[in-house]
Amino acid sequence: MPGLGPTLDEDDAVIRVRGLVTGFGEQIIHDKLDLDVRKGEILGVVGGSGTGKSVLMRAIVGLQSTREGSIKVFGEETRDLDAAAAKDLRRRWGVMFQEGALFSSLSVAENIEVPMREFLDLPEPLMDELAGYKVTMVGLPVEAGPKFPSELSGGMKKRAGLARALSLDPLLLFLDEPTAGLDPISAAAFDELIKVLKETLGLTVFLITHDLDTLHAICDRVAVLADKKVLAVGTIPELLTFDHPWVREYFSGPRGRAAGAGKTKTMEPA
Amino acid sequence: MTTPSIQDSGDNDGGGNTARRLAVSGDLTMDHIAGIVGPLRAITPGGSALAIDLAGIGRIDTSGAWLIHRLVQDWTAAGVPATIENASGDADRLIAQVAANDNPVAIRAVHGNRAIERLDRIGRALYVAVENVGNFLAFLGQTLIVLGQTLIGRRPMRWNAFIHQCEAVGVNAIPIVGLLLFLVGMVVAQQGAVQLRAFGAEVFVVNLIGRSVMRELGILLTAIMVAGRSSSAFAAQIGSMKLNQEVDALHTIGMSPIEVLVVPRVIAMGLMLSMLGFFGSFMAILGGGLFCWISLDIPPVAFFQRLQEVTPLSDLVIGMIKAPIFGVVIAMMGCFQGMQVTGNAESVGERTTRAVVESIFVVIVLDAFFAVFFSALGFN
Structure with a gap:
């Protein structure tokens, strides 16, 4: 099946995973997994529950120890970095966790300013202005800045988490289920936001999702995780031709078809 | 990677009006703009027009775009029309992006009058304290009702939970309580011996150990240890169950959280x-006896014989009356604080701390009360 392999021929992959093996105790999660993420694309990662989507993301950002294999981000082998280089690498990516993972003792604005204070030496007023800009950019209301995470709804926490991830204008953004638990209108707005950010800021996005609508709406390519590997990577029309029971069930099941139909319907008037 | 710089020049158009021209060059990225923020903002708007020349910039990100955007805004607001010239496509796109998201966003909570705020805080604290007392009374009432109903058999006793808790708070605490009280017994004997030696009355160390341990120290120190160990555990367990909506789930299934969680x-x-x-108490006496044997040459047989003579049975009874009351109070404080958890994980930590502090405090207050009470009854 040419064209749907997990690896790319070109050399400019932002993330390059080769032969990754991870596991917990006896249980193997990934077995010789390969994956490339191209510069400037939104790569959706899908897979059944328990196939290790989140573990893969955690392994790439260095939160999960790996047993074998190589993970290169921006061409640097993450495992071999010394402390200073690792910190420099972390400065260039942003991670948004599923529930936002906001620091509960800091307000939204302070959360957004945490990376700025850690890495940069900006004047306080400018930092406040930039935090204010990020608040608006992710679609939070203007009064959200001084609020604490416990005062926010689930969707607002996700947006604030995204604003913090975008705090330093990262080149690479990791999103773990950004639309899970949002109402369809908010989810669609979130999709649109990520697309706009990708286009204006030139982001590369690694996006874990279960949301078929998100996949259809914004993902350039979709990687399917199953059988402890990345089975196939490609656009959705390409994946529809891929012969694997899970992939067929996923994209051609009733929900997959509905999401696809919604996509074509909204495309027609445009 | 070049540090950005500004070149400020004015073109006189002949009519006394000066069209200002700011040429910005270098990388307008977060890492580099810190140096030009001050100078750029220090320039007072003036002249007939401003042209910002971006021909010389290298890379630009949202912070740089924001800086340029604000410059245009500030000058325009001051009555000087500002324009951007020679911007690259990327810069244009970014500046448009930040301009679209320029809203007056609140960053910090607005502070009012300090005196009023202080009063406000005192009032709130008072309100919370009163509310807390009310909540505790409500909790106490509920628990006593359910406890009474359980004891007379109108509600089922949760035997599994009960046995599990007995193991967690009782059996598992044996080593630490034993070691602690053993050491305390030795220390009391040693300190007592030092003082009593001055009067040649070292043998009274046995009285000291027997009476103080049986009546006060044995129970009190055990209660403090258990309060630190288990009331915190109760608060944390029930608190995280509340956060996780497990307590709500019990309600909706039709089980009483008090019956299931608190009473056992x-x-x-x-x-x-x-x-x-x-x-x-037994371990403390053992520790004291061991010290007497080794250090004061009082053999175990003589020690226990004297202990029997000088320690009245009432001391043991008083201790045994206090113990279950302390236990019930400690458990209730822990469970109450757990039930008060709301909102976030921080609340669990706060409530756990309060459970420990308050249960130890209440135990000591109750102990003082009992000391006065039993003395008044004539048990000296």
């Missing part, structure tokens, strides 16, 4: 603290 803990703690207190 309260009964287990009352029973276990009695037994641990007895065990702890």
